[in-house]
Each structure stands twice: as C-alpha cells, then as structure tokens.
Amino acid sequence: MNGILAIALISVRNAIRSKIVMVLLAFLLITLIGLPLTLQGDGTLPGHVRVLIRYTLGLATLILSIATVWASCAAISTEIRDRQIQLVVSKPVRASQIWLGKWLGLMAINVLFLMLCFVSTYAALRGTTTPDRWSDTEIEQLHTEILVAQYKLAPQPRDVREEVQRQYRAARARGEWPEEIPTQEVLPRIERALRTQANSVPAGSSNRWVFNVPHPPPDDRPLILRYRFSLSVMDLDPVSGSWTIGSLQASHRQVETFEQPPRTWHSVAISPDRIEDDGTLTVEFANHADRTVTVIFQPDEGLHLMVYAGGFLMNYFRAGLLILFHLSFLAAVGVTAGAYFSIPVAAMTSFYALLLINAARFIGRIAEGTASGGHGHAHGPHGGWFQDAIHLTSHLVHRGLYAVIRPLESANPLDYLVVGEWIPWTEVGYMFGVKVVLYSGILMVLGAWHMARKEVALPS
Amino acid sequence: MNRIVTVFLPCALGLALLWGAGTLHAPLLEARRVHDLDHAEPLENAPPLVVFSTVALGGFSGIIADILWVRAAQLQMDGQYFELVQLADWITKLQPRFPEGWIYHAWNLSYNVSVMFPRPEDRWRWVRHGIELLRDGGLRYNPAHPTLHRELGWLFQHKLGASMDQAHMFYKLAWALEMERIFDGRGPDYAALAQTPTSRTAVLQVPGMSELLAQLREEGFEPFTYRWPETHRIPVMRNIMRDHEAGSVLLNHIRLRMMVDRYRLIPSRMQEIEAEHGPLDWRLPQAHAIYWAWSGLPHADGFEEQMMSRMIFHSVSEAFQQGGFFYDPDEELFIPGPNPDLLPYAMRALEEALEEFDDDAMRAAHMNFLNNAMIIMYTHHRIDEARNLFDLLHTHYPAEAEDRGFDQYVIELFTDRLDQLGPQGVSAMIDEWLHQSHFWLALGDTDRAAGYDRLARQTWRLYMEPRLHDPDLRERTGLPPISDIRRRALERVRESLTTQTARDRLRNGME
DSSP states (O other): OHHHHHHHHHHHHHHHHOHHHHHHHHHHHHHHHHHHHHOOTTSSHHHHHHHIIIIIIHHHHHHHHHHHHHHHHHHHHHHHHTTOHHHHHTSSOOHHHHHHHHHHHHHHHHHHHHHHHHHHHHHHHHHHTOTTTSOHHHHHHHHHHTSEEEEEEOOOOOOOHHHHHHHHHHHHHHTOSOTTSOHHHHHHHHHHHHHHHHTEEOTTOEEEEEEEOSSOOOTTSOEEEEEOEEESSSOOOOEEEEEEESOSSGGGOEEEEEEEOSSSOEEEEEOGGGSOTTSEEEEEEEEOOSSSOOEEEOTTTSEEEEEEEEEHHHHHHHHHHHHHHHHHHHHHHHHHHHHHSOHHHHHHHHHHHHHHHHTHHHHHHHHHHHHHTHHHHHHSOOOHHHHHHHHHHHHHHHHHHHHHHGGGOOOOHHHHHHTTBOOOHHHHHHHIIIIIIIIHHHHHHHHHHHHHHSOOOOOO | OHHIIIIIHHHHHHHHHHHHHHHHHHHHHHHHHHTTSOSSOOOOSOOHHHHIIIIISTTHHHHHHHHHHHHHHHHHHTTOOTTHHHHHHHHHHHSTTOHHHHHHHHHIIIIIIGGGOSSHHHHHHHHHHHHHIIIIIIHHHOTTOHHHHHHHHHIIIIIITSSOSTTHHHHHHHHHHHHHHHHSSSSOOHHHHHTSOOSHHHHHTSTTHHHHHHHHHHTTOOGGGOOOOOGGGHHHHHHHHHTSTTHHHHHHHHHHHIIIIISOOOHHHHHHHHHHHOOOOTTSHHHHHHHHHHHHGGGOOHHHHHHHHHHHHHHHHHHHHHOEEEEETTTTEEEEEOOGGGHHHHHHHHHHHHHHSOSHHHHHHHHHHHHHHHHHHHHTTOHHHHHHHHHHHHHHOHHHHTTOOHHHHHHHHHHSOHHHHHHHHHHHHHHHHHHHHHHHHHTTOHHHHHHHHHHHHHHHHHHHGGGTTOHHHHHHHOOOOHHHHHHHHHHHHHHHOOOHHHHHHHHHHHO
16 A cells, blocks of 8 residues: 555656646646636626636636646656656556556545635635625525526426327328338337427417426425427517416416517426425416417427525535546546557547547447448448448447447536536446446556556666 | 757847847838738737737637637527627637627627527627627727727617617617716716816826815725716715815716726717717717717728718618607606707708719608608697708608698698598597697606697697588587597596606696
8 A cells, every 4th residue: 555655646746747737737727716807707697607617617627637638648658768667666566556556646636636626616606706796686596596406307208109109000001101211210200209299389278297306395495497498480589478387276376477589598486385295296388479389398408397406515516526537537548548658649549538438429329320321221222242341340330439438428517517407426426436446447457457568677 | 069059059049030020020010000901000908818819829719719609609509698708708809800700799699699588688788798799899909990880880770779679678778877877968078078187197186186085985985996886876976076176077087987998989089970960869879870880980991881871871860860868767767759959960961861872762761751850840849840841841742742731741641631530530649649748748848748739739620620610520520629638638647647746847837
C-alpha cells in the first residue's frame, strides 16, 4: 500500500510540474472566476442560474477532462522516455501497483479541482440569487423548479399492443404493406402512429392521462406538470385550452385555462392534494381552439410530471460524483494508453477513444442500420459477395464496438441539474460500477499486463 | 559563443521582427482606412472576451462560433430558450465584425423566440434582447454598417410600432415608460442638455454638488451608477434633487449619460431630426425608427439608402397618425394616438416621396393619407386644417369627393353611407362619438373632446335633415334627441372613471 501511495505522490508531483497541465488549470481558474462575471442568461433568474451551472461547470469539466487525459498519458510514458521508470520497476512493486499509484495520484488532483469547481460555482450561484437583485416570484420559481431535485414521471402508457396487431392484420389484408417489407419494420410504425394518436387532442375534444406517483411530495411542494405540444398546422399561433387536474369529483379538481403557443415548454403547478389515495393523478387536456387544429403531445417527451424528491445540494453532489467517475475513467484510459505508447500517440489514442464513446448513440444507429441491411439492402438488388462481406464486417465491427461502449453511455449530469431533475443514487452506483470498477479495472489489467511484459530498461 | 548563437541571436531577431511589425502596424491601419477595407476603427476598450476572441483565438474563433451556432439552433428546436441570449452574445462577440451574425441573432430573438412566450412581459424581454444586441453590440463594433442601422430601425418601426404582434401595446407602453423616466415628457430639453457637463469630474465641481451627493448617498442613492432606482424610490430621489441648486445639473447629467451610454441617443442628432421632421414624441417607437434610419443614412447608398429613406418617410407618416402619446397613470390608461402637430412634416415627406416615385401606388397612398389626416384633424377639432386637406383632396382627386360637402364627406369617411346604416346603427355611432368626447374631456384633451362632439352633432344633423319635414319617415327611422344620447354616453363615462381629478375635469368641461 505504501508503494502505491508513494507512486501516487510522484504522479501528483509530475502532473503539477507539467506545463500543459498547469496552463489548463490556469484556464480552469480563469473560467471559475471570470465566466460567472460575464454571463448574462436570458434576463430571468432561472435562466441566469441555468446558464451559470451549465457553462461554468461544463467548461470546467471540459478543461479538467483535457488536463486529465494529458496528465494520465504522460504519467507512465514520460517516465519510460526519461528512464525514470527504472527507479520504480527496480523496486519490489508490481506493474498493477504502478498503474494504480499513477491513477490514484491523478484522481487525487481531480477530486481537489472538482471540489474547487463545484464549491466556487455554488458560491457564484448563491451570490447571484440575492433577493435585492431579483423579484420574490423569480426566487420562488428558482427554488421550485431548479434549485431542487425532482423526479420525472411519464404518464402511464396506453396498451396499444392488441390494436397494433389488429391494424397490422387489417393492413396486410388490404395489401397496404407489400409482403417483402418485414413484419418487424411494419409493427413499430403502426405502434408509433397509434401512440401519437393517443397523445393527440383534436379541436373541441379532450384527452386524459394518468400518472402513478409512488412517493407523493410534502404538502408545500407542488408537482409541476411540464408539457410541450405541436400543432397539426404549420403556424405558431397560440392555442386556447384547459387542464383539468385531479379526480373527476368537482371538489377535487383544479382547472387551468390558457392560451399558449406551440413548440415551447409550459408548466402548471399542481397541489399535492390532487393525488388520489391510490397514488394516481389524472390530468385532462381540453382543446378549445376556435379553428381546426389538433394539439399533439410528443409521446416520449411532450408531457411529464416533476415530483419533489429532495434538495438541490445532494443532487449537486451526485452530479459531482458522476463527473468524477467520468474523469476516473478518462484517467484510466490515459494511464493505460501511456503504458503502451509515447505521449503524443497515447494522447491521440485516448482522445480517439473518447470520441468513440461520445458517438456511442451514432455508432448504435449504424449497428442497427447494418443489422436490417438498410432499405437499399433489404429491398434493392444485392451487390454481390464482396459487398455482402463488407456489409457483414461493418455490421460486426459496429455491433462489437457498440457493445463495448454502450455501458459507458450516460446523460450529462448537468442536463439534470439545469432542469432540477433528480439524479438517482442507482445511476450514481451504476456509473461507479461501470466506469470506476469495471472499465477502469479492465484498463488496469491491460496496462499492468503490458507493463509487466514490456522491457522498459533497454540500453540506448 | 554557442550560447550567443542559440539564445541571444534568436531573441535579438525576434525583437527586431516585433519592432518591424510594430512600425508597420500604423501604416497598415492607415492603408486599410484609405482603401475603405474596414469601416470600423480598430477595437479599443472592448470587453476582455471580445479582445480574447478576436486576438488570441484568431481563426479558431470562427470554428467555435459555428459550434455554438449549431448548439443554439438545436436548443431552439428543442424549445429550450434560456441559453439563446448567452449563445448569441458569444457567437457575435467571437466574430464582432460579421454584421450578418448580429442581424440574424437580433432578428431571431426579437421575432422567432419572443412569440414562443404567451406572457407579454416575457415577449418584451426577448424583443429587448434583440434591440440591445444590435444597438449595444452590432453597432458598437460596426458603427458604419448601414444594414445594422436599418435592422435596428425596423425593430422599432415594425416590432414595436406596428400592430402585428399580439403584445404590441405592451411593448409600446414598456418603452414609453422607460423613455418617460429619462425625458420627463415627450423628449429631451436640448438647451438644458447642451449646458450640462458631460463628465463626472465636471459635475463634481458644480457648487453645492458635494452636499447634494452626500444627502443622496445618505438616502441610499448612488447617482453615478447612471441607473434609476426602483420605481417607487424615483420620486424620493427627485425631491432631494429639487431641493438643491445643483439638483437640476445632476439630473440632466444622469439623463445625458443614460441617453448617450445606454440608449446611444445623441441629443444633437435628435435635435437635427426634429428640425427636419417635426416635434417627435421620443416615448414612441416611430421616433426611434427615424433616429436609427437617419443615423445610418450617411453610410448608405443604393438599396440601403432607398430603404432607409422609405423607413423615415413611413415613420414620419406613422408618427403623425400614431405618434401621440396619452398616459394617465391614475386612470391606468395608455393610449397611443395621432400627433396632429406633425401634419406639415408628414405632408412634406409624402410630397417628396410622390415627386420621387410618381406612380399609381404612391398616388393611392397619397389619397389614403389625405383621408386619414382629415379624420385625425377633424376629431382633434382642427377644422380649418381638416378643411384644407379636403380642398387638397378635391384638387388632386376630384372624383373622390364628388359633390359632397366637407362635413358629410368626413362623416362618410367613418361610416360609408349614413342611410345604409339604419337608425340603430347611426344612433350607436353617435353614442360612441359622444362617449369619446366625454372621455377625452375627462382626461383633459379638450380639442379632441370638441372634435368628437362636433362629429356627433354633425352626424345627427345630417341624418335628421331629410326627416325634419317628413313626419312619417321621422316616426319610422328617426333618432332620439341628441341630448338623450349625450346623457347616456355621459353616464357611461362617469361610471368608468376611477379618480376624482378626472371626474372634476369632466364636470368642469360640461359646465
């Protein structure tokens, strides 16, 4: 253990001596001090706080990521280059201990600077939200919608499986879908159409959704119904409508009428006493438009309920942990790459790996596309054995790559913070397991294995 | 020797090259100016972000701007607007000499984003962001770019001045209140501003200023922030200033600095515009549309010059028709209306335009203007001027006036043919005009009250004239006596008034 700590200390010292890392950390300090002073937001307190969190922490995380990758790539490779590694490997320490020592040293720096980032941003946030600068309404809105942790609930999905099958059989019988189009392509389309239909409200009619609220919030914490709708016409004219919230019994209902434009987010505060004894909350939307226009709530994101789950600080802490886990993974990639290659090659390899991870969704789509063969392949003429072989190889490569990087996919924790969305501990635990334990562990094994085999003291 | 070659020689060479580059800098700038390669002066005293982005980032600033632009577009598609002002600010400051960037983002914020908000106050915030982006950013870094002037003028002329946006009345009121605070009336007191010290140092030397400042600071006011305190504290500040000899100097100094530094309104230019286009009400957007078009004209030619000339002509015409301002905070009334004093200026602008573009469309516009102007002058009880307009119309467009008399023609401009309206329609109309007459009387505008009263009486007379000698027709289609209609209208106005001052004015006016 002492050996690991001693190596970690050397790693910290080397990182501090690196001019590039120091320049990046200087940028970090400039960002933390300068950026909050120049931000202007959209003129509202919630807008200002969102921009402050997103850009100060976002830029700080970016700088820390670059510094981490560079310092971690340099951690082993420069010691090999400068032949200082000989002083270490000649001691009774295993290659895995060297790797771990380097990684822990970098993580110590990351923890320190990440704490600095989060504490200074929080101080800037507190400095911004002083009551003399903003109205009481805005401060209240900030504490209700952003400086809070709320979990997001989608309405209970309508069971459309039977209807999908029924419409599929009817469409096939009518010959609407040619036989060569496979069933697995047709069914999702019918299902999508039915889900959109289930979330549409034609003029003069209404539609109802039910939310299951497993943990009702305290009485003084309203639920927030957030929604965004599109129209069946191209214009952006406001539509009049109303929300009826709560039980169908008159005494329990809350009615909110409005005239609002499409394609932007709106919200309604709902008193927790509208929740039924069985934990459900019913909301009904009536379209009062005086023209023929259908209101469409997008099935995935168009309508959800935000329910109070806890305070902002703990959520902020969890966001910090997620970023730290990401940095730990970056450090692992860099240290391992540095064990294999010289600094420039290691840095390029690491950044390329990061690029691939950030493009996970895109790679996933390519894998899906190659799986079905794409439209051209499925329905068009075949291009011969050579093209088929290329296609198969591409599919296997992308699928394999996606299988490797998919577990690393995660939403940006700052996206949660700016909308006051709760970061579940399960997410934090999962990311710890995946990024810190599993992937960093695998990278450690690969790095240590290579170092153990590598002859690092060749005579020049 | 080796050290001299490897260290000192390159350093000396570097210094020599730096010196050479430094000496070439001034001639290069001069050459740029002579050959009109860049209208703007080099950036001086720019914010650190702009200096950093233009100097340190070099060509990379374009790439970063592109990335931010893509992000802005994506956020806008997702309906997330809170970052857009910040992104627009960064994008434009990364490329401050790229006017199209300023123009696009100002337009996007003022037009595309603002309409996504249902509440007028939210919309206004976005419209303001657009105005500020052009005025405080675009024109600061590109002061001689004509399109930036025109776009800014257009925001005032169209977004604030026209009635295309549902919240246009809110914009007008918000802007008017903001300007009212600075001008304390329809516009600046040019003579007083000319005597006002421009610098803080000069203000501090005015006798009695230190005592005044001490008292203001004791009450929690800091005048040199050049911002008004909260609305309810403004009268307190003004009362303190009123009690001091140096108060008016300080107040005018604050006004001047706010006009120049915050709103970029140069008093001498405003005065020139008023000399040319008449006494404008600077609380209304038309005056600002004229100001920005006028400011851009010296830098414009071809299409831009034509567009800005038209903007001035249209805005002067609009200022006559909608450039008056009635605000009664007690009655909570804000009514933009005509400014009859601008008639000669609007007429001149129109005649000049008619000379320049003498075609059917322009003649139709001329005729419409004469008709509208006639209504305005008549309802403001400026009968002689209305009659002159009628004569002018008769001269230019004899077929339009036909054989109708002046009063009948004016009334029919409101009503088309009286006979076609029927007794209920005419009675309702007279009732409405009398209501207007009493309403304006209560608000203290006696000219407009007299104008509407005359309109009501003349309408009653013209309608009843053929019925006076035909009892049967009078019985079937006659009107109640005008005194009865007047009593009803008066009662309605009385009920709607909320302050004793307005009630007193109405009572005195009726006497």
